[in-house]
Amino acid sequence: MSTEPILVMKDICKSFPGVVALKNAQLRLFPGEVHAVMGQNGAGKSTLIKALTGVDLPDSGEIRLQGKPIQPTSVNEAQKIGISTVYQEVNLCPNLSVAENIFIGRFPMRGFAIDWKAIERESKAALAALNIHIDVNQTLSMYPVAIQQMVAIARALSTEAQVLILDEPTSSLDEGEVERLFDALRQLKAKGMAILFVTHFLDQVYAISDRITVLRNGEFIGEYAASALPRIDLINAMVGREVNEAVSATNGASATDITNAKPFVSTQGLASRGGMRPLDLDVYQGQVLGLGGLLGSGRTETARMLFGIDATDAGTVKVEGKTVKINSPYKAVRQGLAFCPEDRKTEGIVADLSIRENIILALQARRGVFRFLSKRTQTAIADEYIKQLGIRTPDAEKPIGQLSGGNQQKALLARWLATDPKMLILDEPTRGIDIAAKLEIMELVKAQCRKGLAILFISSEMSEVLRVSDRIAVLRDRQKIGEIAGQDADEQRIFQMIAGAEA
Amino acid sequence: MNLLARINARTLPLIVTSLLFVALFAFGSVSYDSFFSAQVFLNLFIDNAFVIVVAIGMTFVILTGGIDLSVGSIVALTTMVTAALVEQHHWSIWAVIPLVLLMGCAFGVMMGVLIQYFELQPFIVTLGGMFLARGLCYVISIDSISITDPSYAAVSEYRIMFGEEAFLSISAVIALVTLAIGIFLAQYTRFGRTVYAIGGNERSAILMGLPVARTKILVYTLSGFCSALGGVLVTFYMLSGYGLHALGLEMDAIASAVIGGTLLTGGVGYLAGTLVGVLILGVIQSLIAFDGSLSSWWTRIAIGVLLCLFCLMQRFFEHGGSKLSALFSYWNKPEEEGSAGSGAQPAR
Numbered sequence: 001m002s003t004e005p006i007l008v009m010k011d012i013c014k015s016f017p018g019v020v021a022l023k024n025a026q027l028r029l030f031p032g033e034v035h036a037v038m039g040q041n042g043a044g045k046s047t048l049i050k051a052l053t054g055v056d057l058p059d060s061g062e063i064r065l066q067g068k069p070i071q072p073t074s075v076n077e078a079q080k081i082g083i084s085t086v087y088q089e090v091n092l093c094p095n096l097s098v099a100e101n102i103f104i105g106r107f108p109m110r111g112f113a114i115d116w117k118a119i120e121r122e123s124k125a126a127l128a129a130l131n132i133h134i135d136v137n138q139t140l141s142m143y144p145v146a147i148q149q150m151v152a153i154a155r156a157l158s159t160e161a162q163v164l165i166l167d168e169p170t171s172s173l174d175e176g177e178v179e180r181l182f183d184a185l186r187q188l189k190a191k192g193m194a195i196l197f198v199t200h201f202l203d204q205v206y207a208i209s210d211r212i213t214v215l216r217n218g219e220f221i222g223e224y225a226a227s228a229l230p231r232i233d234l235i236n237a238m239v240g241r242e243v244n245e246a247v248s249a250t251n252g253a254s255a256t257d258i259t260n261a262k263p264f265v266s267t268q269g270l271a272s273r274g275g276m277r278p279l280d281l282d283v284y285q286g287q288v289l290g291l292g293g294l295l296g297s298g299r300t301e302t303a304r305m306l307f308g309i310d311a312t313d314a315g316t317v318k319v320e321g322k323t324v325k326i327n328s329p330y331k332a333v334r335q336g337l338a339f340c341p342e343d344r345k346t347e348g349i350v351a352d353l354s355i356r357e358n359i360i361l362a363l364q365a366r367r368g369v370f371r372f373l374s375k376r377t378q379t380a381i382a383d384e385y386i387k388q389l390g391i392r393t394p395d396a397e398k399p400i401g402q403l404s405g406g407n408q409q410k411a412l413l414a415r416w417l418a419t420d421p422k423m424l425i426l427d428e429p430t431r432g433i434d435i436a437a438k439l440e441i442m443e444l445v446k447a448q449c450r451k452g453l454a455i456l457f458i459s460s461e462m463s464e465v466l467r468v469s470d471r472i473a474v475l476r477d478r479q480k481i482g483e484i485a486g487q488d489a490d491e492q493r494i495f496q497m498i499a500g501a502e503a
Numbered sequence: 504m505n506l507l508a509r510i511n512a513r514t515l516p517l518i519v520t521s522l523l524f525v526a527l528f529a530f531g532s533v534s535y536d537s538f539f540s541a542q543v544f545l546n547l548f549i550d551n552a553f554v555i556v557v558a559i560g561m562t563f564v565i566l567t568g569g570i571d572l573s574v575g576s577i578v579a580l581t582t583m584v585t586a587a588l589v590e591q592h593h594w595s596i597w598a599v600i601p602l603v604l605l606m607g608c609a610f611g612v613m614m615g616v617l618i619q620y621f622e623l624q625p626f627i628v629t630l631g632g633m634f635l636a637r638g639l640c641y642v643i644s645i646d647s648i649s650i651t652d653p654s655y656a657a658v659s660e661y662r663i664m665f666g667e668e669a670f671l672s673i674s675a676v677i678a679l680v681t682l683a684i685g686i687f688l689a690q691y692t693r694f695g696r697t698v699y700a701i702g703g704n705e706r707s708a709i710l711m712g713l714p715v716a717r718t719k720i721l722v723y724t725l726s727g728f729c730s731a732l733g734g735v736l737v738t739f740y741m742l743s744g745y746g747l748h749a750l751g752l753e754m755d756a757i758a759s760a761v762i763g764g765t766l767l768t769g770g771v772g773y774l775a776g777t778l779v780g781v782l783i784l785g786v787i788q789s790l791i792a793f794d795g796s797l798s799s800w801w802t803r804i805a806i807g808v809l810l811c812l813f814c815l816m817q818r819f820f821e822h823g824g825s826k827l828s829a830l831f832s833y834w835n836k837p838e839e840e841g842s843a844g845s846g847a848q849p850a851r
Contacts, residue, residue: 076712091710093703095770096696104700105712113691155711 004067006031006194007052007083007163012061014047021047022058026220027196027213029163034185034195036209036226040238040295040460044218045198049167052196053085054078065162084156088168090148092155094141099123101140102155126154130184146177153184157193164188165196170204174273182208200296201477202231202498216240231499235294239462239495261285262321264423264454265306265337270315275301277479278315283423285454288445290469290486292462292494298478299458300342303425306456307339308332333366336422340412340429342458344405348412351401355393355411356382358400363418385414389444406437413444423454430464442468462491474498516764516817517776524779527786535793541669547785552674553578553736554755555781559685560729561756562777563722566689567701568769569625571723573614573632574730575752577607579745580636581734586648586744589655596654604731610636611727615720629723633753640746647745650738659739674736681732685774698722702769758806759784762813783809 007029014022022044029035039045050056052063054072063070065081072078075085092101102123108115123136132150140148149169156164166185170178185195185208197209205212205226212229214221214237221237229237263282271278276298283289291299304310306317308326316323319335326332329339341347349358359382364373373381382396389410393403400411409429416424426445430438445468449455459465465472470486474497482497532539548555557574564571581603588594588602610632617628662670689695697718700708709715737748763780765772787805791797 074712075710079712087710091704091707093700093707093711093770095703096699100696104696107693107696113687114693114696116691 003030005029006066008062008064009048009052010062010064012048012051012058012063014044014051014056014058020218022051022218024220025061025215025218026223028223029194029196030211031162031194032189032192033210034189034197034208036197036199036205036212037215038205038212038234038238039215043215043238045215046167047218048215049085049165049196049198052078053083053165079159079161082160082162083165084159084161084163085165085167086149086152086156086169090145090152092140092148092152094139096140097137098127098134098140098143098151099136101151102126102136102158106159122158123154126158127151129157130154130187131180144177146173146180149173149177149181150184153181157188161193163194163196165198167198168200169197170199170201178204200294202234202294203477205234206231214238232496235495235499238294239491263318264320266318267306268316268318270305270312270317272301272305272310272312272314275310275478276305279305279480281306281473281480283454283456285422286449286452287470288449288455288457288468288486290465290472291456291458291475292465292472292498293475294498295460296477297475297498299460299475300427301478302475303339303427303456303458306332307337307425309339333362333419333421337425338362338416338419338421338423339425340409340416340427342427342431344408344412344431349400349408352399354397355386355391355400355403356396358411359385359396359414359418362415366419381418382414385411385418389414390440404433404437406433406441409433409437409441410444413441413448417448421453423456424448425456425458427458428460429457430459430461438464462494466491466494476500516813517773517779519816520763520776520779520783520813524783524786527783527790531786531790531793534790538789538793541665543789545665545669545671545675547782547789548675548678549672550740550788551781551785552672552678553733553740553749554752554759554784555678555778556681556729556736557733557752558756558759558777558781559681559774560726560733561753562760562763562765562772562774563685563689563698564625564726565702565757565760565765565767566698566769566772567719567722568705569618569719569722570629570757570767571614571632571726571730572626572629572753573610573636574726574733574756575749575754576633576636576640577610577727577730578734578737578749578752579640579747581607581731582738582741582744582748583640583643583648583746584744585735585738586650587643589650589652590648596652596658600735603735604728607727607729607731607734608724609727610730611724612720614727615723618723619716619719625723637746643744643746645746647743647747650742650744655738655742659742672739674739677732677736681729682774682778689774694718694721699770702771704770755781755784755806758810762809764813764817766817 005028009025009027012022012025025044025048027048037045037048047056051058054074054077057073065083070081072081072083096104099119103119108118120136127134127136127150130150130153132147134143134147140151169181173181189195199205209226211223212226212234213223214234216238261284264285265283267279267281269278269280270276279302281302291302293299301310305312308328308331311327317326318324324335326335332339350361356378360373360378363381367373379396385391386393386396391407391410391414393407400408403411429441442464445455445457457465457468466486466489472484472486472489472494473480474482474484474494476498484493484497557578561571561574584603584606585599588599589596614628614632617623618625658673661673663673663676664670689698697708697713697715700711700713701715701718705715738744741748759780760772760777761767761780762783763772763776763778765776784802784806788799788802791799791801
């Protein structure tokens with residue numbers, strides 16, 4: 001590793017309307033290193049990369065490439081000065097050949113015509129450098145995602161790149177494919193390439209990176225040598241230490257005794273290819289099971305598997321002791337499951353419909369179109385839940401889009417409670433709502449639970465998981481690594497579990 | 504595997520279309536006397552020269568994932584403007600033709616700009632262009648205007664002989680030259696490949712730094728140009744200008760492209776396929792003409808059935824193709840237990 005950084009980002013600031021995305025962020029990148037940028041959701045990783053690749057201009061700050069100040073204003077410009085990016089989803093054209101995907105935009109020409117022979121030759125060589133030997137004239141869509149990802153890297157490299165940015169390139173790859181990618185990265189590193197690597201997978205960070213920069217809430221937290229930073233310190237740096245006392249007060253309410261109870265839903269070795277690794281999970285009625293883990297650890301994936309949204313290809317699910325096959329949300333609902341998805345705006349509310357209509361939606365769907373609920377029944381149900389959950393609104397006919405986030409979330413809860421489910425899956429029910437509303441939602445969750453509902457609770461805020469859960473299943477890198485009773489748990493213990501043996 | 508894989512969702516429709524054309528032509532040759540002749544074959548090019556030219560522009564538009572409904576109307580407007588200028592204002596053919604070609608381009612640029620910079624749906628914008636151009640025809644005249652200019656008649660009657668019997672018209676030659684240029688554009692130029700890339704994934708195309716905005720506008724300009732050129736060919740063919748010329752031509756052009764293997768979602772298709780698509784429509788018309796007893800509307804019925812069949816076939820091959828490749832990726836890999844990887848091995 002040379003002593004002069006090839007790329008320096010200094011005091012980068014960027015704000016979007018209402019949010020400060022980056023506050024004096026720093027980054028140093030040396031040739032011949034793999035540098036990981038780590039941070040929770042909203043830490044500013046992608047904003048930093050967008051500033052570097054010319055997608056979003058920073059408000060202030062300085063970027064220097066080989067000592068010269070640069071200010072790329074487009075992806076093209078960044079590429080021309082030697083900064084190439086490979087994105088999370090493969091950004092290539094599936095209908096074109098592998099060779100064409102590598103060279104499009106800078107075709108070698110012979111007279112007025114594209115020199116296809118040269119393209120074939122050079123793209124073969126470019127892929128061979130990454131130890132990939134495939135038919136380059138074949139359409140890209142014929143190859144698995146890992147190969148497509150490699151093609152994207154080959155494209156990025158063939159532009160004489162000095163800096164290669166990989167934005168979560170491994171999120172859709174399985175272990176073997178990740179290993180291939182890492183082999184390629186090690187080769188590039190040996191050739192003196194500077195590689196910026198963004199990922200959520202802790203194992204991968206330690207497997208490949210030399211140094212780590214940590215961001216939190218848009219601020220630069222520190223730059224560390226990977227070998228000198230124990231996992232637990234990395235996690236602490238990412239999560240921060242400001243634990244809100246009011247929220248993290250451990251829950252006193254004693255759990256239903258489960259020693260003799262049968263689980264409502266129980267999974268054995270449930271797994272999906274390229275998603276979750278085999279998972280055993282028991283959810284009991286009258287209990288909240290929390291899923292603890294960092295971003296990308298597989299919390300949402302678990303919920304989606306259980307609810308039949310994502311296909312599973314191994315393992316079994318038992319509902320009340322009987323093995324069932326849940327391969328669609330419809331079947332999940334028939335088994336008495338309900339799911340409040342993570343993205344409230346796009347997967348939850350129908351903003352233009354009234355609160356009443358939003359609450360009735362799932363119930364009516366369950367009954368079918370022919371057993372229509374009269375308006376009076378609908379209003380009665382809606383009013384009942386508005387009262388019960390304390391939804392603050394003048395009446396049930398107000399469009400739900402005009403409510404605050406917390407009240408929208410309550411209405412969504414009401415939607416599923418109205419179907420009288422036996423188990424409720426809540427994915428990030430407290431995201432983007434204020435602290436008082438968060439507390440209220442958590443109280444509601446506990447109250448529903450005491451009525452005998454089984455609840456699976458997912459939140460990126462560990463303190464919230466701790467507060468509501470009777471038990472916590474801890475996930476890391478799409479694998480359950482342990483389970484811990486609510487009253488024994490605190491943040492330190494969970495993070496130590498996530499950090500693993502090193503702690 | 505290589506050979507099998509190469510006959511995939513891309514090339515198979517083209518092969519099937521070509522085989523269908525051969526089969527239809529063979530059927531005609533067996534059923535009707537004097538059907539099997541070079542001239543019957545060449546007549547397909549002569550009678551459909553303008554359709555070929557218009558369908559070339561249309562294919563480019565569809566390849567980007569767009570659609571151009573204005574082509575038939577622009578053809579009609581071109582014939583109208585040509586007839587009016589030549590007959591009523593006595594312009595020279597050499598002044599009129601460049602002017603109408605320019606007009607077609609201008610129409611295309613206008614629609615392209617609306618589609619690209621105001622992010623309007625191509626369907627709506629070109630539907631507007633269709634009404635506008637058709638309406639403008641009737642501003643010029645509500646009646647048909649015959650073109651009596653001798654130079655038009657000369658071009659119209661000129662025969663390029665192939666041997667003793669067979670001949671092509673100038674229009675047919677222009678259509679074939681346009682096709683050759685079109686194929687070169689599509690396969691061997693940056694513009695052409697950008698068109699395919701946009702159809703494959705527009706967002707990727709932007710992120711790969713391709714000139715997406717410029718290319719999309721150029722594609723509609725090209726289609727406008729082809730429509731105007733098609734209009735010029737119609738004036739040679741019909742020797743008149745009329746607001747009712749080329750009614751529904753946009754649909755014939757779309758049908759030809761689709762039957763030729765171009766996917767309406769963009770990114771997949773060949774201009775050669777479009778040519779065969781036009782020829783199939785033409786050969787069906789010839790068959791019906793030779794039969795003599797069938798109404799010419801049977802052409803429409805045949806086209807309708809063919810279109811549905813071809814779309815079904817494409818869907819089938821798309822699925823079959825991916826299933827096939829999934830199968831291969833398993834074959835290539837020794838059986839192994841566990842969750843490690845689906846076809847992570849290189850395909851060899």
